[in-house]
Amino acid sequence: MGDDISSALGRATIDDVAREAGVSTATVSRALRNHAYVAESTRRKVLQAADRLLYVANSNAARLASGQTRTVGLLAPLLTSWYTSEVVAGVEEVFAHARYDLLIGTANPLAREKIFRGDARFQQRIDGVILVDVFCSEDGARQLATLDTPAIVLGERLKSVTSVSVDNARGARLAARHLIDLGHRRIGLVGGHAHLDVVHNVPTERAAGFAAALEAAGLRLPHQFVEDGDFSIEGGRRAMHALMSRTKPPTAVWLMSDEMCFGALQALRELKLVAGRDVSVIGFDDHPASNAFGLTTIRQPVRDIGRLGARLMLDQLEGFGTVMHHPIELNLVERITCGPPPG
Amino acid sequence: MGDDISSALGRATIDDVAREAGVSTATVSRALRNHAYVAESTRRKVLQAADRLLYVANSNAARLASGQTRTVGLLAPLLTSWYTSEVVAGVEEVFAHARYDLLIGTANPLAREKIFRGDARFQQRIDGVILVDVFCSEDGARQLATLDTPAIVLGERLKSVTSVSVDNARGARLAARHLIDLGHRRIGLVGGHAHLDVVHNVPTERAAGFAAALEAAGLRLPHQFVEDGDFSIEGGRRAMHALMSRTKPPTAVWLMSDEMCFGALQALRELKLVAGRDVSVIGFDDHPASNAFGLTTIRQPVRDIGRLGARLMLDQLEGFGTVMHHPIELNLVERITCGPPPG
């Protein structure tokens, strides 16, 4: 019924609600947005009227009038990876509830510069910005902090900007220790270079942490045991083939993402080698398909990172929130692709 | 420079551009949106002025004034599957170019009803709606067609609404034939039930096509050879375990999604069975990880489906586009999980 009436009359506006409730549009606006200083009885009247007319505010009008865009920008170097889409999913989940929109962009160097330097063209469309795995550094962070745009950095630990990240060095250490404890002495590493010229500190941190952990155990990481896997399935496959073609190949390999591991496992199969027996493979992420592969890996709660980032952004947007770093837990998930070295 | 000036002055509005170019705001508006009947020289002046001021139109104001929401709704039963996110990615890619926004929702029965019955609350926020794998049927389609909201249906072949879909029966036939040609006689099937009570015709069509193809070859599909895999990795694993526990298990199984196959391959590994030798497994999709699994499957170009759907929506929104069905090609990708039956 209400349905039919409203569709016959066209969409209800705030004026319709005001008339129906016998108050002014200003009061409707306040009542519907839970402002203080609205009499309880008035609020009820307004709510009922709005309900009767199936009223829903025109967000374009609201945003224009308030000057709030109610959208936040999200920048990431690689939009198509599982990791990024998981983060985005987490962010979106929280924002959908809060009725915020997400404007997603690739963090090519140009976009990155625009943000750091406060390009009007970008800023005018957003209330805040979330940077995912875009190398920022304290310098960039300080620049960000001077902008009037709230910012959250995901994937890096920073002082001047609120950030959330895992401890990449610790993740690397977990992987290295696991392989070392299993008895491996010849251990390989597969990382990835930056995409699109975006500087990316995550691979660097992980590589350094890994090398350090090996060193602490009296082992070396010779450059023939390091390959670039491009953070892709196919890249992981190529990297593993390269590693296995060495005259004395590694007996265990850490790849910095599970997707690269999928390719690496394919390579081993192509070489008639059995993962966990002939060569040990350990990943990073705990991708949904990893369990099916039996992949041993370092788990990071990616979606939670996105959710937390979104909530921190919301806090900043509402004026709460102090600048701080939020660490995220990492843990080893043992499955069947790791074992003692052969022989 | 221009950068600094503009940020010092705050954001440029259409009035600023009009002043700078020495024309009216109406002319700026027309020139910037490539309207006909703007003198070439005027257009140039306006474009240059806009550029100098780093002007970008406030979309909220534009939408409010024009009455266009410039957003289209997308409904799908399961938002988190690879298939859906691929479709969404394709749609978004096209919409981003056209500066349209996407409003994504779960097609729970309520939302579905709201759309079909033209709920004002939903419609007032969108210019059109794309339904992904939401069971529609000719009846629903006719209802959709009477609404003033343009609609596109993905995953079903319809007469009254523009639709794009693969031929599910044909896909099923391709899978069945491949297994039959390999010599299999005891063939299993793993599909999935509807989520969230949403009726979903895809599994039904595929199951029917599969049974028909087996029948055409003189084979039967006994109910002990049919399992529900829930279209999830874990569901595929459970389904395969169930199938393999039959007293006389199938020698080959078609699972209606690659993700279910991942779980199925895990199950085989747990049972010390080798896919392609002891049991043949064939999927549907060609997921990015499928190549790494060596999975034989029926490939569908999912992202292309999303892209096409978006373009068709754009056509409708601009008044072009006649109602028609757009078929999408399917093809067999042979890898290593299928072989002749053992013995």
Place this chain on the structure above:
DNA sequence: CTGAAAGCGCTTACAG
């Protein structure tokens, strides 16, 4: 081809 002006549907000081 171009301009003056009304209007889109809200929000928000300002005044009471």
Place this chain on the structure above:
DNA sequence: CTGAAAGCGCTTACAG
């Protein structure tokens, strides 16, 4: 606690 009114930044008949 509430209302009258200005204003947000565009678009679009209407007139010329």
